[in-house]
Amino acid sequence: MFDPLRNRYRLTCPEAGTEQDRPLSAFRSVERVAGTTHPAVYHVAYVCAICGDQHPTLMSEHDLDCGPVTPHGDITFVNVLTGRSERVADEFTDVAESHLRRGNWPWTFYCACEHEIRPGYPSHLARLEPADERLVGVAVRCACCSGMSINLVSQRHLDEPFYHDRTLRYVDRPLASGATSLERFTHELWSGAFDEERNRYAL
Template identity: 60%
Template sequence: MFDPIRNRFRFRCPATERPVDAPLSSFRLVERLPGPGHPAVHRVVFACPACGDDHASLVPEDELDCGAVRPGPEHVFVNLQTGRSEPLADEFADTAQRELRRGNWPWTFYCAPEHQVRPGYPSRLRLLSPTPDRSLVGVAVHCSTCAAVSINLVSYRHLDQPFFHDPVVRYVDGSFDGPLASLERFRDELWSSRFDEERTDFGA
């Protein structure tokens, strides 16, 4: 379940047996379950905000990618003019359409082999790792246009606030060809990398 007001995914912590709300930036690994399953389901490993351990959870692709821009009917807000509870979905659909018409995707990343900013929906993320000082997050993203995997260094807000994009993206030149299942290998690659910078068209 995704909370579109706070931009948090609702998971369950097996250690405390309580629900926890985790932002996209707390994800560590996203992998699509094998098979032709429809709708597609992804296994998400996230850093638990309650106990600090990593936990795995299954999330349908639709919820992963569309929860932030197309809230379900259970999400309502109180209209201050009418005093009535109204569905959030209409409000969000309007905003999303306006942004998309401007060519602004909810999430983007810099595809290094193509030298282009591309849409980077959460289901396209593969591995995430925060910098040691926790100021930025390294992400490996699978490009839906050219299928290459690029490494970017982005702000927490870039991940956690749909339609916000860092004005400057940092990326590793070339495609990441390490084994995607290994978070350790990704971390090694990340911290031994030199990042180039590219200014995007997106202001804050």
């Protein structure tokens, strides 16, 4: 379940048994469960706001990728133009459709294989690692060519669908696929490739 007003996924802390709402930037890894297709299911690790640990959870592709864009739920708001209560989900679906008609995707990332900015999805974020209090390094699989790239984006770029950083920061060489390569992701993130970008962003 996704709360479109606060851009948060509803998750439960297994230690405390308490529900919480977490943004996409609190995720640390997203991995498809082998053999799942309809729906595809993903193993997600996220940082818990209640106990501070990382917890695993399972999410369907629909919850991950479509929930933020076409949310479900019966939350209503009062439309000041009509004075009537209307479903938030309907309003957000209309807004999302108008963005998509204009070619504005909910998420975009730079693909180092194709040297192009491509549409992205939460389910395609293999690894996420905070670079500082504002920026998050992501190893992201391209929705078009399946190549893996490293981008450095703001939390807002991840957490707010249809918001995009004015400048996308990236390592301009693909990350080879496979577990060994992903283990190198953190090293790459903290290598000299991003130092200049981090400094520029801090100004």
